[in-house]
Amino acid sequence: xxxxxxxxxxxxxxxxxxxxxxxxxxxxxxxxxxxxxxxxxxxxxxxxxxxxxxxxxxxxxxxxxxxxxxxxxxxxxxxxxxxxxxxxxxxxxxxxxxxxxxxxxxxxxxxxxxxxxxxxxxxxxxxxxxxxxxxxxxxxxxxxxxxxxxxxxxxxxxxxxxxxxxxxxxxxxxxxxxxxxxxxxxxxxxxxxxxxxxxxxxxxxxxxxxxxxx
Amino acid sequence: xxxxxxxxxxxxxxxxxxxxxxxxxxxxxxxxxxxxxxxxxxxxxxxxxxxxxxxxxxxxxxxxxxxxxxxxxxxxxxxxxxxxxxxxxxxxxxxxxxxxxxxxxxxxxxxxxxxxxxxxxxxxxxxxxxxxxxxxxxxxxxxxxxxxxxxxxxxxxxxxxxxxxxxxxxxxxxxxxxxxxxxxxxxxxxxxxxxxxxxxxxxxxxxxxxxxxx
DNA sequence: GCAAATTAATGATTTATTCAAG
DNA sequence: CTTGAATAAATCATTAATTTGC
Numbered sequence: 098x099x100x101x102x103x104x105x106x107x108x109x110x111x112x113x114x115x116x117x118x119x120x121x122x123x124x125x126x127x128x129x130x131x132x133x134x135x136x137x138x139x140x141x142x143x144x145x146x147x148x149x150x151x152x153x154x155x156x157x158x159x160x161x162x163x164x165x166x167x168x169x170x171x172x173x174x175x176x177x178x179x180x181x182x183x184x185x186x187x188x189x190x191x192x193x194x195x196x197x198x199x200x201x202x203x204x205x206x207x208x209x210x211x212x213x214x215x216x217x218x219x220x221x222x223x224x225x226x227x228x229x230x231x232x233x234x235x236x237x238x239x240x241x242x243x244x245x246x247x248x249x250x251x252x253x254x255x256x257x258x259x260x261x262x263x264x265x266x267x268x269x270x271x272x273x274x275x276x277x278x279x280x281x282x283x284x285x286x287x288x289x290x291x292x293x294x295x296x297x298x299x300x301x302x303x304x305x306x307x308x309x310x311x
Numbered sequence: 312x313x314x315x316x317x318x319x320x321x322x323x324x325x326x327x328x329x330x331x332x333x334x335x336x337x338x339x340x341x342x343x344x345x346x347x348x349x350x351x352x353x354x355x356x357x358x359x360x361x362x363x364x365x366x367x368x369x370x371x372x373x374x375x376x377x378x379x380x381x382x383x384x385x386x387x388x389x390x391x392x393x394x395x396x397x398x399x400x401x402x403x404x405x406x407x408x409x410x411x412x413x414x415x416x417x418x419x420x421x422x423x424x425x426x427x428x429x430x431x432x433x434x435x436x437x438x439x440x441x442x443x444x445x446x447x448x449x450x451x452x453x454x455x456x457x458x459x460x461x462x463x464x465x466x467x468x469x470x471x472x473x474x475x476x477x478x479x480x481x482x483x484x485x486x487x488x489x490x491x492x493x494x495x496x497x498x499x500x501x502x503x504x505x506x507x508x509x510x511x512x513x514x515x516x517x518x519x520x521x522x523x524x525x
Numbered sequence: 526g527c528a529a530a531t532t533a534a535t536g537a538t539t540t541a542t543t544c545a546a547g
Numbered sequence: 548c549t550t551g552a553a554t555a556a557a558t559c560a561t562t563a564a565t566t567t568g569c
Contacts, residue, residue, distance in 0.1 A: 109386050110379075167563075168324040318561060319536050340554075366537060373555065374535080 106149040111142040116153055125158050127151075320363040325356040330367055339372050341365075 108116070119135070127135060127150070136147045322330070333349070341349060341364070350361045 107386060110382050113382065163564095165324075168327060321536090321562080363536080367535095369554085370536065373557090376555085 106145060108145075108149075108153070109143040112139045112145060115139060115142075116150070116157075120154065120157055124154065126154060320359060322359075322363075322367070323357040326353045326359060329353060329356075330364070330371075334368070334371055338368065340368060 116135075116139070124131070129147075132147045132150045135150050136145055139145045139150065330349075330353070338345070343361075346361045346364045349364050350359055353359045353364065
């Protein structure tokens with residue numbers, strides 16, 4: 098009991114990362130030889146056996162599948178619901194208790210242009226990202242109002258965070274945001290934003306895109 | 312009441328997929344404008360509001376981080392155990408009470424600066440996403456199991472165990488790796504790399520939310 | 526097989542930190 | 548030193564998935 102004799106395999110972050118990456122890359126059920134290789138490789142980062150690799154892939158795959166199934170069923174259920182009636186009316190959410198300091202947001206503080214290398218989105222209807230990227234510098238206000246369910250709810254005076262309301266984020270996306278609210282320009286491609294120091298990858302923005310609508 | 316009294320947003324599989332893909336592509340804290348865009352486009356797949364998008368990214372990011380942290384600490388704990396307690400200055404889980412402002416955010420400061428120039432896999436690529444997308448609308452059961460037939464997350468490895476043992480997969484890779492053991496099929500090299508921590512969204516069992524005092 | 530009870534996920538809120546102006 | 552914006556952590560609450568007893 099002292100030194101956890103030989104509990105079960107506890108993947109190191111590196112190992113996990115690698116395994117996940119492999120999974121993402123398409124590996125799903127490696128054969129013995131592959132498992133051997135993987136194991137050999139991963140053993141560099143910590144103790145590991147072939148069965149660990151084997152089980153990992155098994156589990157991961159199964160879980161993934163489960164997740165997908167779950168999503169589908171949920172979605173279909175939802176559809177079912179929607180077909181029955183119209184689910185437009187959103188009852189007023191719980192009352193607010195604490196008026197948060199909320200505040201405007203897009204104060205246009207730090208423009209962070211982020212260059213997005215590629216956004217291969219294999220399936221967005223009407224090439225979503227393409228569009229998004231395209232309008233990086235133009236007024237998206239007009240764009241935003243285009244093509245989406247305009248089931249503008251009724252006046253549900255939500256009590257969302259102020260800033261959200263103010264930004265119109267509480268609407269079904271049909272609301273155009275006030276020009277004063279959004280960053281004047283530099284509406285980058287869709288990647289990040291933020292204050293610049295935190296997470297985010299402030300990669301090299303030096304060379305690629307300037308202000309050119311390339 | 313019949314129709315979902317409208318509680319909370321229930322993302323459709325497509326929406327989820329898109330959001331996840333965006334997240335993987337680097338989007339973490341979209342600004343108002345971006346949220347608007349995203350919302351507008353996602354609304355094509357179902358009802359959605361800006362706040363949903365906002366919250367989704369907040370939560371996803373937070374939980375991802377949490378998971379990462381958990382992983383790390385667990386690993387280190389394990390190391391402690393196995394190594395028999397070596398007071399190395401390993402990152403320790405932040406005290407639940409008074410986190411000093413200075414070193415606070417201990418594990419949450421910059422440790423997760425993950426940049427991903429693109430979500431390219433450092434390993435061979437086989438078109439992972441394509442697949443996922445592909446099966447979004449069709450029978451997913453059976454698709455995944457390319458030659459395999461694992462049902463739920465429980466690995467019915469009763470008979471796998473055998474071949475595993477027989478293949479010597481139960482040994483620590485470093486122990487031995489009979490070159491003659493590997494079948495000449497579909498096996499190649501696995502480029503490896505170890506840098507940057509990348510996290511994916513994998514559900515894990517965590518009992519974070521409990522302790523409810525409600 | 527179904528329905529209540531349990532449990533795990535996860536959307537939505539709230540609270541605390543942090544950093545930058547003023 | 549104070550204030551305000553922004554965001555991360557913690558928490559609450561509800562929904563979906565499992566389990567369990569009939």
